[in-house]
Each structure stands twice: as C-alpha cells, then as structure tokens.
Amino acid sequence: MAELETRWHPSTAGLSEAQWQELCGAARIPFFSWRWLHGLEASGSIVPRQGWQPCHLGVWRGEALVALAPLYLKGHSYGEFVFDQSFAQLAGQMGLRYYPKLVGMSPVSPVQGYRFHVAPGEDEAGLTRLMLEEIDRFCREQRLLSCNLLYVDPSWQPLAEAAGWATWLNQQSLWSNxxxxxxxxxxxxxxxxxxxxxxxxxxxxxxxxxxxxxxxxxxxxxxxxxxxxxxxxxxxxxxxxxxxxxxxxxxxxxxxxxxxxxxxxxxxxxxxxxxxxxxxxxxxxxxxxxxxxxxxxxxxxxxxxxxxxxxxxxxxxxxxxRWFDPGAGGSHKRRRGFVAQPRASLHRWSDPRFDRLVRQWLPHANAQLLEEIEAVNAELPFCRRELPLAAV
The missing domain is CATH 3.40.630.30 (Gcn5-related N-acetyltransferase (GNAT))
Incomplete structure (x- = not known):
C-alpha cells in the first residue's frame, strides 16, 4: 500500500472536483464544495491581490486524495467575522508579525461546519493528527504566528482540541424550526x-x-x-x-x-x-x-x-x-426569533509567550461570552423561555 503524502495546493483548479466532492459531499454544506470555493477563486474574489492566498492541504495515497483541508494565507482579518484585532494588537506590542496568518474557513461566509474532510473508511482521528502536525510544520517553516480554524463542526472539534488547539467562542444567531x-x-x-x-x-x-x-x-x-x-x-x-x-x-x-x-x-x-x-x-x-x-x-x-x-x-x-442562519451581526435579529448561539473557532500560536498569554485569557473570555448569550436570550420576546442551543 502506498505511503501517505501531504501536499499543499495553491488553488482548487489543481484538484479534481470529483475527488474533492467524494470527501466533503456527504456534509452537503454548499460553502465547502469544490464549485463554491473554485468560483470564489476563479472569479477573482478570493485571490492573493485581495489578501487571500488559497493554500489547501491534501493527504494523498498515491493518486488518491484521502483527506482535505481548505486553507488560506491571509494578509488581513476582513471577511472572517471572528474579530481577532486584539490579537493583532498584542502581537505588535510583543514585536511579533501577526500577518500573514493561516485560516481555515469558507471565505467571507461565517458558516458553521468547518472540518478536515476525510474519505469514507479512513482513520479520521489519525488523519486529523497528521494534518495538524503538517500545519504546525508549515507554520514554523513559513514563520507564521498562527493558524485559525473558524466556525468548526462541533462533531469534529474534539479531534483538534485533543491535539492541543485552543477554543475561542464567538456569538452568532440561529432560528430553529x-x-x-x-x-x-x-x-x-x-x-x-x-x-x-x-x-x-x-x-x-x-x-x-x-x-x-x-x-x-x-x-x-x-x-x-x-x-x-x-x-x-x-x-x-x-x-x-x-x-x-x-x-x-x-x-x-x-x-x-x-x-x-x-x-x-x-x-x-x-x-x-x-x-x-x-x-x-x-x-x-x-x-x-x-x-x-x-x-x-x-x-x-x-x-x-x-x-x-x-x-x-x-x-x-x-x-x-430545520433552521435558518441569517449571517453575522445585527441585534435586530433577536426580536425576529433568532436565538444567540456560541460558535467555536480553534487556534494555534507558534510563539510560546503569545500562546501562553492568550490561553490565560481564553477561559474568562469564553465564560463571559456564554453569560452574554444567556442574558441576551433571556430578553427575547417569546412566550416560553426554554431556548435550547441548537447546533447546525
């Protein structure tokens, strides 16, 4: 059996739509499909001159694509809707270069469901570890301070957390049917x-x-x-x-x-x-x-x-x-039946001092965010107060 090999791909065009969809088609989130991401690249929307360099990670066994992570080198924080400008400010105060950074998401779409896509029958946990190790190596080699996986799939999240990635919660809205x-x-x-x-x-x-x-x-x-x-x-x-x-x-x-x-x-x-x-x-x-x-x-x-x-x-x-996700922002959504929900992003920082400072802050920030969500939802104009936090 052929050895596994990791490869970095500078565009979707260099990857087969059929192979891509075999890995992520079962999830049926259109924002992670080959056609959607290729359209962003081919149309000039998500390209290096706009601050987005596609940098997709594939794991290959011979000519078979067995795992895939859509990733981008970012020269700014626009289009993410996870607001990390305070991290950028901290990096500057510490004399560290914050950009470029590596980001995993569907560009300009705050859509929950990001994960590493793995072929059916493969060892998902093992391939996730392999890909996270390759991301660490890539960040060290390219002298990147961080990799940030945004709006992750809750069912996949524990695999990355087990590898030591830090969880940061943000608030989004969801109407559930x-x-x-x-x-x-x-x-x-x-x-x-x-x-x-x-x-x-x-x-x-x-x-x-x-x-x-x-x-x-x-x-x-x-x-x-x-x-x-x-x-x-x-x-x-x-x-x-x-x-x-x-x-x-x-x-x-x-x-x-x-x-x-x-x-x-x-x-x-x-x-x-x-x-x-x-x-x-x-x-x-x-x-x-x-x-x-x-x-x-x-x-x-x-x-x-x-x-x-x-x-x-x-x-x-x-x-x-079953649900309607109206997109980022807007307190006016609450009064139309959209319930505040926590959304997790996962982060890794290569500088030990920066990593230590942010990890010390995260538990307080996450607890505060959950308190804010509880307070917001307590004020919603519903007949009943039982508001389960549904996952997309």
Whole structure:
C-alpha cells in the first residue's frame, strides 16, 4: 500500500472536483464544495491581490486524495467575522508579525461546519493528527504566528482540541424550526406584542404595493443573479469603507452557471418578480438555509426585515427545513426569533509567550461570552423561555 503524502495546493483548479466532492459531499454544506470555493477563486474574489492566498492541504495515497483541508494565507482579518484585532494588537506590542496568518474557513461566509474532510473508511482521528502536525510544520517553516480554524463542526472539534488547539467562542444567531406548519405557527411563539409588531412590519411592505416571491434553484434566471450583484454592490457602497464588498461581478455570473441548485432568491416586486425593487440571496442545504446578501432600490420601512428574515423563514417552513442562519451581526435579529448561539473557532500560536498569554485569557473570555448569550436570550420576546442551543 502506498505511503501517505501531504501536499499543499495553491488553488482548487489543481484538484479534481470529483475527488474533492467524494470527501466533503456527504456534509452537503454548499460553502465547502469544490464549485463554491473554485468560483470564489476563479472569479477573482478570493485571490492573493485581495489578501487571500488559497493554500489547501491534501493527504494523498498515491493518486488518491484521502483527506482535505481548505486553507488560506491571509494578509488581513476582513471577511472572517471572528474579530481577532486584539490579537493583532498584542502581537505588535510583543514585536511579533501577526500577518500573514493561516485560516481555515469558507471565505467571507461565517458558516458553521468547518472540518478536515476525510474519505469514507479512513482513520479520521489519525488523519486529523497528521494534518495538524503538517500545519504546525508549515507554520514554523513559513514563520507564521498562527493558524485559525473558524466556525468548526462541533462533531469534529474534539479531534483538534485533543491535539492541543485552543477554543475561542464567538456569538452568532440561529432560528430553529421545531416543526411549524405555517408562518402563523412561527408567530405563535412570540408574545402578543411582538406578534403585532411582526404583522405590522409585513403589512407595511404590502401597503407599499410590494410582494415578496421566492425563486429557487433552476427557477432562477441568470439575469436575476446579475441583478443580485447590482443590489449587493449598491448595498455595500452605502457603507463606504465599511461596505465589506468581497464578491466580484464574475462570481455572480459563475453562480448563474454552476451554483443555482443551492441558491434561493427573494424578490420584492410590484407585478413581475423578475423586476425586483429589492432582493436577498440565500443558500440552502437539505436541512437549512443561510442568509447572505441583500439590497434595495427604494427606502421602504421594514422591507429589509421581510426580504431577509420573514420571507425566508416562511419559505423554510414550507420546505420543512430545520433552521435558518441569517449571517453575522445585527441585534435586530433577536426580536425576529433568532436565538444567540456560541460558535467555536480553534487556534494555534507558534510563539510560546503569545500562546501562553492568550490561553490565560481564553477561559474568562469564553465564560463571559456564554453569560452574554444567556442574558441576551433571556430578553427575547417569546412566550416560553426554554431556548435550547441548537447546533447546525
């Protein structure tokens, strides 16, 4: 039997889509598929000139790919949504170079589920150890201070923790579907005051003459994804330097050709859904929905809430999906039924002094984060207070 060999790959293009999908296809998280990550690279969205150098780690047995870790060398911390600027500041005070750093995630998408992908029948624990050792070697050789694996799959997390990786918790939001049959069932979970508020917010959109319609998968005309890029670009421009515009127009063209089965658009329109006033882009799996981007040509009260939260929730209920992850940030999500959740990232620092200082701080930071989540969820406008922390 051929020996195992680790190789670093500077792009998805050098790896077979079929082999990649054989390893990670079972998870069915579109953000980690070969097509999604290749689209980010091929479109010029995630490339070295934007501060992202693909650096994927593969484990090979002869010509067979048996394990895979999507990784990137980063020259900044944008597009991660795990805010480590305090780490960068500490490194500067200690005379250490914080960038570049090695990051494992689906770029610009705070999506839980990162893991090392291992071929069926292989020793997952053993291959995880091998890959973590190779990452340590690579970081020493390249003089990198850190490797950071973000939004990790909770079921895989113990394998890396057993190898000494440090866990840092951050807060995200999640709406969970206990088996609702309709949007009215969703409303019944709120107290009477918030039910009235949500109905009022949706009514304001109707009174503006707008209907919100979903377009899913092959129902999406290519032109609608081109229009979605326009909404996305316009929305980012409103925030100026803080606009977080990561995706190029070419990515939306690529999505129209290769990614439509995983996409859902919500079009707010007067008459023809293909002539939208506003639109949001979501990504789906067989279990759940992720909210990603939105934009609007008109300033209409509560339109954002309907297009980005209520219409996707209503669609998810109709599809029997179990959860909806609306994306990073936004305390306003809480009042729409999105429960605060802890999300773990795993970290390794090569400098012993830096490692010691951060590990001393992490237990307090993680405990404080869990207290904040408990306090936030205690204030949610639900009829019942039992709010289990669900895992995606």
């Amino acid at each position: 206990p088996g609702f049959a309709s949007f009215d069932d969703y409303l019944l979970g709120f107290n009477a005051n918030q039910r009235r508020n949500i109905r009022r917010e949706r009514r304001a959109v109707e009174e503006a003459g707008l209907t919100v319609s979903p377009l899913a998968g092959e129902e999406i005309p290519a032109v609608m994804l081109q229009r979605m890029h326009g909404f996305y670009e316009q929305h980012c421009a409103r925030w100026g330097a803080w606009g977080s515009k990561y995706l190029t127009e070419d990515f939306f063209r690529y999505a129209a050709e290769h990614l439509r089965p995983d996409l859902v658009l919500f079009s707010a329109h007067r008459g023809d859904p293909l002539v939208p006033v506003a639109m949001s882009l979501c990504v789906r799996s067989h279990e759940g929905l992720w909210g990603r981007y939105w934009g609007s040509n008109e300033e209409i009260e509560n339109l954002h809430f309907d297009v980005c939260y209520y219409a996707p929730i209503e669609w998810a209920i109709g599809q029997g999906l």
